[in-house]
Amino acid sequence: MTNVVVIGSQWGDEGKGKIVDWLSERADIVVRFQGGHNAGHTLVIDGTSYKLSLLPSGVVRPGKMAVIGNGVVVDPHALIAEIDKLEKQGVKISPENLRIADNATLILSLHRELDGIREDAASNSNSGVKIGTTRRGIGPAYEDKVGRRAIRIMDLADLETLPGKVERLLTHHNALRRGLGENEVTHETIMQELTSVADRVLPYRETIWLMLDKERRRGARILFEGAQGSLLDIDHGTYPFVTSSNTVAGQASAGSGMGPGSLGYILGITKAYTTRVGEGPFPTELTDEIGQFLGEKGREFGTVTGRKRRCGWFDAALVRQSVATNGITGIALTKLDVLDGLDELKICVGYTLDGKDIDHLPASQGQQARVEPVYITLEGWKESTVGARSWADLPAQAIKYVRQVEELIGAPVALLSTSPERDDTILVTDPFED
Numbered sequence: 036m037t038n039v040v041v042i043g044s045q046w047g048d049e050g051k052g053k054i055v056d057w058l059s060e061r062a063d064i065v066v067r068f069q070g071g072h073n074a075g076h077t078l079v080i081d082g083t084s085y086k087l088s089l090l091p092s093g094v095v096r097p098g099k100m101a102v103i104g105n106g107v108v109v110d111p112h113a114l115i116a117e118i119d120k121l122e123k124q125g126v127k128i129s130p131e132n133l134r135i136a137d138n139a140t141l142i143l144s145l146h147r148e149l150d151g152i153r154e155d156a157a158s159n160s161n162s163g164v165k166i167g168t169t170r171r172g173i174g175p176a177y178e179d180k181v182g183r184r185a186i187r188i189m190d191l192a193d194l195e196t197l198p199g200k201v202e203r204l205l206t207h208h209n210a211l212r213r214g215l216g217e218n219e220v221t222h223e224t225i226m227q228e229l230t231s232v233a234d235r236v237l238p239y240r241e242t243i244w245l246m247l248d249k250e251r252r253r254g255a256r257i258l259f260e261g262a263q264g265s266l267l268d269i270d271h272g273t274y275p276f277v278t279s280s281n282t283v284a285g286q287a288s289a290g291s292g293m294g295p296g297s298l299g300y301i302l303g304i305t306k307a308y309t310t311r312v313g314e315g316p317f318p319t320e321l322t323d324e325i326g327q328f329l330g331e332k333g334r335e336f337g338t339v340t341g342r343k344r345r346c347g348w349f350d351a352a353l354v355r356q357s358v359a360t361n362g363i364t365g366i367a368l369t370k371l372d373v374l375d376g377l378d379e380l381k382i383c384v385g386y387t388l389d390g391k392d393i394d395h396l397p398a399s400q401g402q403q404a405r406v407e408p409v410y411i412t413l414e415g416w417k418e419s420t421v422g423a424r425s426w427a428d429l430p431a432q433a434i435k436y437v438r439q440v441e442e443l444i445g446a447p448v449a450l451l452s453t454s455p456e457r458d459d460t461i462l463v464t465d466p467f468e469d
C-alpha cells in the first residue's frame with residue numbers, strides 16, 4: 036500500500052481531473068500542492084460534468100478529505116465562487132471535507148490586474164514576452180511569495196500584523212504600478228478586500244503538514260493532484276513559456292509538507308497526442324486538417340479561458356524527459372479514442388537541431404524554436420475505442436500504438452482512458468497497490 040502522486044507529463048490538460056476522480060475512490064485524502072485556479076480539471080460522472088479549478092478533484096466524492104496545500108496560490112474570491120458553484124451542483128463543502136494550509140499564499144485582485152496589464156503590454160509592444168497566461172494572477176502572486184511580501188491565509192486571522200504586511204506589499208506594487216503608468220492601490224482597498232473574505236476562508240485553515248503526518252502514520256491513503264504539466268514547470272519547462280510553479284512530482288512534497296520518502300507511486304497523466312494552450316514552442320504541432328480533427332474530436336478548448344488548444348502528434352521525446360524529471364512509475368494514457376479513424380499516426384522519437392540528431396528538447400529558447408521533429412509512422416485503426424473497458428475491446432493496431440508509446444517513453448501504462456466518463460477506464464496496474 037502506498038500513496039500516489041498524479042502529475043501531467045505534457046503541457047497540461049492531459050486528463051488529470053478524470054484520473055484523480057477515478058483513483059480517489061481508493062484514497063482517503065486528495066491534496067493539491069501547486070498552481071491555483073489557472074488549472075481546469077473536468078470530471079464526468081454519469082453524464083454530469085464538474086469543472087474544478089482550485090478545489091481538489093476528490094471533493095466530489097462523499098467521505099473524502101480534500102486538501103489545498105501550502106504550495107498552492109489561493110484566490111479567495113475564486114475559492115468562494117467555486118464552493119458556491121459546486122454546492123449548486125449538489126456537492127456539499129465544509130471544513131468536514133476541505134482544509135486549506137494556513138501557510139498558503141493568497142492571490143489578490145492586484146495580482147490578477149498585474150497579470151493582465153503585463154500580458155496586454157507585451158501584446159502591444161516588444162517590451163515583454165507574451166506568455167498567453169490565464170490572467171488569473173498566478174505569476175504575480177508567486178513573485179510576492181518568493182519576494183517574502185505575500186499575504187498568507189493565516190494573516191487573515193491576525194488583524195494586528197495585517198496592516199503592516201499590506202503596507203509592505205503596497206510599497207512594492209505601487210512603485211511597479213507607477214512605472215507602468217497605472218493608478219496606485221490604496222491601503223483601504225486591500226484591507227477591505229481581505230476582511231470581506233476572511234469569514235468565508237478562515238474556517239478551512241489547517242496546519243496541513245501536521246495533519247498529513249498524523250494521517251500517514253495511521254495508514255491513510257493520500258493522493259496528490261498536480262496541476263498544469265511538466266513542460267510548464269518553471270525549471271524544467273519551455274521557459275519562459277511556462278507557469279510560475281514547479282509542476283513536477285517532487286513539488287508534491289514541498290507543496291504539502293509531507294516528506295518525499297512517503298510519496299510512493301508517481302503516475303504521469305499522458306494524452307495519446309499532444310496539446311498546448313498559450314504561446315511557446317511545440318515541435319509536433321499540426322496546423323493542418325489533422326490538427327483540426329484532433330481539436331474537434333478531442334474537444335480541445337480550455338476549461339479556464341475557453342481558448343482553442345493547439346494540437347499535434349504524440350511527442351515521445353518530451354514524455355521521456357518527463358518520465359525522468361518526475362520519476363514516473365507508470366502512466367495513465369488518456370484520450371486514445373480521439374485517434375480512432377485516422378489512417379496513420381506519427382510519433383516523434385527525437386529531433387534534429389541544425390542538422391544534428393538529438394534525443395531531447397534542449398533548454399535554450401532559441402534552440403527549442405529551431406528543432407525539427409523526427410517521426411515514426413504507425414498504421415491507424417478504423418474501429419471505435421470509445422468507452423472500451425478492457426484490452427479485449429481494443430483493436431490490434433491500437434494496442435500496438437500503446438505498446439510503442441510504452442517502449443519509447445520507458446514507462447508502462449498503468450491506466451488507459453477511453454472517454455471522459457469516470458468508468459470508461461482500463462486498469463492495468465493499481466497505483467495504490469503497486
Ligand code: GDP
Nearest residue numbers: 048049050051052075076077370452453454455
Ligand atoms: P486536466 O487539466 O489534466 O484535468 O484535463 P482537462 O480536464 O482540462 O482536459 C481533459 C479533457 O478531456 C476533459 O474535457 C475530459 O473530460 C476529457 N477526457 C479525459 N479523458 C478522456 C478520454 O479518455 N477520452 C476523451 N475523449 N476525453 C477525455
Ligand code: IMO
Nearest residue numbers: 047048073074075167168169262263278312313
Ligand atoms: P491544467 O491543470 C494547460 C498555461 C497557460 C500559459 C502558461 C502560464 O488544467 O492542466 P499561468 O496563468 O499559469 O501563468 O499561464 O501556462 N497553463 C495551462 N495550460 N493546462 C493548465 O492547467 C494550465 N495552467 C496554466 O495557458 O501558457
Ligand code: MG
Nearest residue numbers: 048074075076
Ligand atoms: Mg485542464
